[in-house]
Amino acid sequence: MTDTQNQRPVSNHAGDDAATLPTTYAPAEVEGELYERWVERGYFTADAGSEKPPYTIVIPPPNVTGALHLGHAFQHTLMDALTRRKRMQGYETLWLPGMDHAGIATQNKVEQQLAESGLSRHDLGREAFVEKVWEWKENYGGRILGQMRRLGDGVDWSRERFTMDEGLSHAVQTIFKRLFDDGLIYRAERIINWCPRCLTALSDIEVEHEEVPGELVSIRYGEGDDSIVVATTRAETMLGDTAVAVHPEDERYKHLIGRTIKLPLTDREIPVVADEHVDPEFGTGAVKVTPAHDPNDFAIGQRHNLPNLSVMDEHGAITVHGPFLGLDRLEARSAVVGALREQGRIVAEKRPYMHAVGHCSRCHTVVEPRLSLQWWVKVAPLAQAAGDAVRDGKVEIHPKELERRYFDWVDNMYDWCISRQLWWGHRIPVWYGPDGEVVCVGPDEQPPAGEGWHQDPDVLDTWFSSGLWPF
Numbered sequence: 001m002t003d004t005q006n007q008r009p010v011s012n013h014a015g016d017d018a019a020t021l022p023t024t025y026a027p028a029e030v031e032g033e034l035y036e037r038w039v040e041r042g043y044f045t046a047d048a049g050s051e052k053p054p055y056t057i058v059i060p061p062p063n064v065t066g067a068l069h070l071g072h073a074f075q076h077t078l079m080d081a082l083t084r085r086k087r088m089q090g091y092e093t094l095w096l097p098g099m100d101h102a103g104i105a106t107q108n109k110v111e112q113q114l115a116e117s118g119l120s121r122h123d124l125g126r127e128a129f130v131e132k133v134w135e136w137k138e139n140y141g142g143r144i145l146g147q148m149r150r151l152g153d154g155v156d157w158s159r160e161r162f163t164m165d166e167g168l169s170h171a172v173q174t175i176f177k178r179l180f181d182d183g184l185i186y187r188a189e190r191i192i193n194w195c196p197r198c199l200t201a202l203s204d205i206e207v208e209h210e211e212v213p214g215e216l217v218s219i220r221y222g223e224g225d226d227s228i229v230v231a232t233t234r235a236e237t238m239l240g241d242t243a244v245a246v247h248p249e250d251e252r253y254k255h256l257i258g259r260t261i262k263l264p265l266t267d268r269e270i271p272v273v274a275d276e277h278v279d280p281e282f283g284t285g286a287v288k289v290t291p292a293h294d295p296n297d298f299a300i301g302q303r304h305n306l307p308n309l310s311v312m313d314e315h316g317a318i319t320v321h322g323p324f325l326g327l328d329r330l331e332a333r334s335a336v337v338g339a340l341r342e343q344g345r346i347v348a349e350k351r352p353y354m355h356a357v358g359h360c361s362r363c364h365t366v367v368e369p370r371l372s373l374q375w376w377v378k379v380a381p382l383a384q385a386a387g388d389a390v391r392d393g394k395v396e397i398h399p400k401e402l403e404r405r406y407f408d409w410v411d412n413m414y415d416w417c418i419s420r421q422l423w424w425g426h427r428i429p430v431w432y433g434p435d436g437e438v439v440c441v442g443p444d445e446q447p448p449a450g451e452g453w454h455q456d457p458d459v460l461d462t463w464f465s466s467g468l469w470p471f
Contacts, residue, residue, distance in 0.1 A: 035152050044154045046094035055091040057083055058470045059155065061163060063102035064141040065109055073151065080154055087154075095154055098161035098469070099144060101137075103425040103462040104198055104206070104362050110136050110424075126423050133424045163466050164426070172426045172465045173443035180430075180440040184378045185418075189308075191298045192417050194370035195360040196316035200421040201374055203461055207358040207367050214355050217337055218284065218347040222261030228253065228272065229347050231283040233355060235340070236332040238263070239320045240311035241270055243289040245300055248274035250285050264345045265336065273304045292371040308371050316368055329368070375419035375428060375458065383413040418464045425459030432456070
C-alpha cells in the first residue's frame with residue numbers, strides 16, 4: 001500500500017518500515033492523531049462570511065461536572081452525521097460546542113473538595129468561593145471536551161462556549177430585564193421543593209420521586225362529638241396545621257363546617273373548612289391542612305384565607321417552641337407520635353403505606369415542600385404562545401399524533417420558580433434600596449449606587465440561563 005502523492009510505503013506505526021497492515025484495526029493508535037489533523041486543517045471551522053447556504057446545530061451543552069454517557073454518544077452520533085453530510089453537500093456548516101455551568105452540581109463538587117480540608121463556602125466568603133469554582137472548572141471541567149474529541153465530533157472548536165461566559169451573561173441579563181419589565185417575572189412567597197442539604201430551591205425535574213414505605217397514622221383532633229380523625233404519614237407537620245378540610249357534601253362532617261376544633265399538642269383552635277379538593281372516599285374523608293409545608297394544602301389555604309405557619313427551618317429542624325424545638329424533621333415525627341399516643345390521640349398507627357417521596361437528584365436527600373420567597377416566571381402567556389404556534393400551523397410536530405402529548409404538557413404548565421440559593425451561577429440582576437426600592441438592572445446599565453443598596457443574593461436556575469443557549 002502506498003501514498004499516491006508521495007509514492008512511499010504507508011505504515012500503521014510511525015517509524016515502522018513495514019508496508020503490511022496489522023491483522024486487527026487498533027483505533028486508539030490512529031484516530032486521535034487523525035482527528036487533531038482534521039481540526040488543525042480547519043475542516044470543521046465555519047466561515048460566517050461564506051456565500052454558501054448555512055446549516056447550524058447548537059450542541060445541547062453537557063454539564064461541566066460530568067462525563068458523556070450513552071445518551072450523549074447517541075445524540076452526538078446523529079448530530080455528527082447530519083453536519084458531515086451537509087458539509088459534503090456544499091453547505092457552510094457549523095456544529096457549535098460548549099458546556100453548561102451546572103449550578104447545583106458544580107457547587108456541590110467544590111463544596112465537597114473544601115469539606116476535605118474542613119472548610120465550608122462560608123469560611124471563604126462568596127467572592128473567594130466563586131473564584132474557587134472557576135479554578136475547579138479550568139482544572140477538572142474539561143473531561144467532556146476530551147471525550148468529544150475522542151468520539152471524533154466535527155465541532156468548530158474556535159467557537160467553543162460556556163454558559164457563564166460574557167456573551168451568555170449578557171443574554172441572560174437582557175432576557176431577565178425584558179421579562180421583568182413586561183411583568184412576566186415577579187417575586188412571591190409560594191411552596192417550592194427545598195433540599196435541606198443543598199439549602200436551595202429545586203425545580204421539579206431536579207426532584208426524583210421514589211416509592212418508599214411509610215406509616216399512616218390516624219390522629220383525633222377535638223373532643224367527643226366535635227372530634228374529627230385525620231390520617232398522615234408526616235405527623236411532625238401537624239404542628240403547623242391551620243385547618244382541617246372536608247368535602248362540602250360529606251354528611252359526616254357537615255355539622256362541623258365553619259366551627260373550630262382544638263389542635264392537639266398546641267393551644268390553638270383551628271377551623272373546619274369545606275373544600276371540593278378533599279376526596280371523601282380516601283382515608284377518613286378529612287385532611288389536615290398545613291399550608292406552609294404542602295402544595296395542595298397551600299392551595300386550600302389560599303382559597304380559605306388561612307394563615308401560613310412554618311414550623312421548620314432551612315435545615316429541616318423544628319422551630320416551634322416546646323419539647324420538639326430543634327429536632328430534625330424525622331426525629332420529630334416519632335417524638336410527635338409518641339406525645340400524641342400519651343394523650344390518647346392516636347386512633348391507629350403503624351399501618352404500612354407506600355407513597356412517592358421526592359429526593360434531591362444531586363445529593364439524594366428527602367426534599368421538603370417549603371413556603372419560601374422566590375422569583376417566578378409567569379408561564380401562562382408564554383405557554384399559550386407556544387401552544388398557539390402549533391395550533392395555527394406555524395410549527396409542525398412530527399409525527400402528528402404526538403401533538404396531543406405536546407398540548408398536555410404546554411396547556412398545563414404552572415409558574416416556574418427560577419431563583420436558587422447558590423453562589424455559583426448567574427446572579428439575579430435586581431437591587432434593593434434602603435427605602436424598599438426594587439430596581440432591575442439591564443446588561444448595559446449601572447446598578448444603583450449609595451448607602452443601603454444591595455443586590456439580590458440568589459442566582460438563576462441553570463435551566464433559565466441555559467435555555468437561552470441557542471440564542
